[in-house]
Amino acid sequence: MLLSVENVTRVFGTNRAVDNVSFALDRPVFLGIIGRSGAGKSTLLRMINRLTDASAGRILFEGTDVLALKGAAARAWQSQCAMIFQQFNLVPRLDVVSNVLHGTLNRRSTLATVFSLWPRADIHRAIDILERLGIAEQAPKRAEALSGGQQQRVAIARALMQDPKVILADEPIASLDPMNAQVVMDTLRRIHDEDGRTVIANLHTLDTARRYCDRVIGMRAGRIVFDGTPEQLTTGVARDIYGADASFSEHATSTAIEDLPDRAAAYA
Numbered sequence: 001m002l003l004s005v006e007n008v009t010r011v012f013g014t015n016r017a018v019d020n021v022s023f024a025l026d027r028p029v030f031l032g033i034i035g036r037s038g039a040g041k042s043t044l045l046r047m048i049n050r051l052t053d054a055s056a057g058r059i060l061f062e063g064t065d066v067l068a069l070k071g072a073a074a075r076a077w078q079s080q081c082a083m084i085f086q087q088f089n090l091v092p093r094l095d096v097v098s099n100v101l102h103g104t105l106n107r108r109s110t111l112a113t114v115f116s117l118w119p120r121a122d123i124h125r126a127i128d129i130l131e132r133l134g135i136a137e138q139a140p141k142r143a144e145a146l147s148g149g150q151q152q153r154v155a156i157a158r159a160l161m162q163d164p165k166v167i168l169a170d171e172p173i174a175s176l177d178p179m180n181a182q183v184v185m186d187t188l189r190r191i192h193d194e195d196g197r198t199v200i201a202n203l204h205t206l207d208t209a210r211r212y213c214d215r216v217i218g219m220r221a222g223r224i225v226f227d228g229t230p231e232q233l234t235t236g237v238a239r240d241i242y243g244a245d246a247s248f249s250e251h252a253t254s255t256a257i258e259d260l261p262d263r264a265a266a267y268a
Contacts, residue, residue: 001026001060003166003198008057010043017043019222021057028198030189032213032230034206036242040222041202045168048200049083050074061166082159086171088151092144096135096154099143100126103161122161129157133187149180156187167191169201173208185212206233 003025010018018040025031033041046052048059050066058065066077082103090099101118130136133153138146143154152172159167169188173181189212192199203209209216210230218226218233218241225240226233 002028002062004058004060005044005048006058006060008044008047008059009055010040010047010052011055016222018047018054021219021222021224023217023224023227025198028192028196029214030192030212031198031200032203032209032216033200033219034203034209034216034241035219037204039219041219042170044219045083045170045200045202048166049081049168050078051083079162080164081166081168082162082164084152084155084159084167084169084172086174088143088148088155090143090151090154090158093142095140096130096143096146097123097126097139099154100129100157100161103158126157126161129160130154133157147180148176149183152176152180152184153187156184156191160191164197166198166200169199171202171204174204181208188212206238209233 001024005021005023008018008021009016021040021044033044035041043052047054048066050069054067057067059067061077061081066074066081069077091102098118101122104118104122127136127139130139133156135146135150135153135157138150138154143151146154156167167188172188173184176184185208188199188201191197201213203213210233213230216226216228216230216233217224218237220241220243226237228237
């Protein structure tokens with residue numbers, strides 16, 4: 001088994017943010033997790049990445065319980081399990097290449113990091129990744145000078161710099177317009193298809209999950225209420241996941257992604 005999440009729970013005070021969640025992946029897939037705000041999606045991803053501790057349960061990756069890892073072993077897991085955030089989490093005043101190179105921080109010495117001493121091979125690799133994502137020409141610019149879609153692709157490049165086995169994307173298009181949202185989702189899907197990396201993405205709307213995911217998990221109030229294929233995301237299932245928000249989730253911004261041209265990257 002590649003990844004096995006077993007009865008994972010996270011309690012904050014009296015609130016069970018994630019409540020006895022279990023699922024398993026036997027091979028690399030593009031997995032979407034959908035649900036309303038507060039459903040527990042972000043907390044679940046943060047537990048997989050070890051940014052948040054679990055209150056109970058196990059998360060096994062290739063047979064190792066990542067929740068039991070400590071110190072250097074935990075940091076090594078975080079290198080193998082890259083995180084992409086809604087707000088990009090770049091260093092605004094640093095140039096794009098330096099931001100991408102920060103993907104190597106877990107394997108570099110503190111002294112080298114403080115003085116920004118990057119090996120030439122890493123610099124070339126960072127530029128190659130930016131070229132792959134179609135933004136190499138932005139390499140010398142400050143991150144803050146880029147559009148939201150470009151910044152998110154820099155964040156994806158930083159994740160790829162870690163050479164991870166798993167990429168976790170926490171609402172990666174929530175702050176983007178439909179055109180840039182398509183570019184980012186196309187990029188994540190291509191990374192999965194070409195590299196064979198597992199991608200787990202928290203998504204807000206059904207249309208995005210239907211278009212990009214191999215498998216979809218729906219969460220409500222910390223629990224899994226749906227686990228199936230995109231084709232099984234019916235209106236009834238949407239009501240189970242979103243409740244009163246079902247109609248919004250069907251027709252929210254990401255619906256427009258379906259009508260965008262394939263070469264949307266030209267406008268990003």
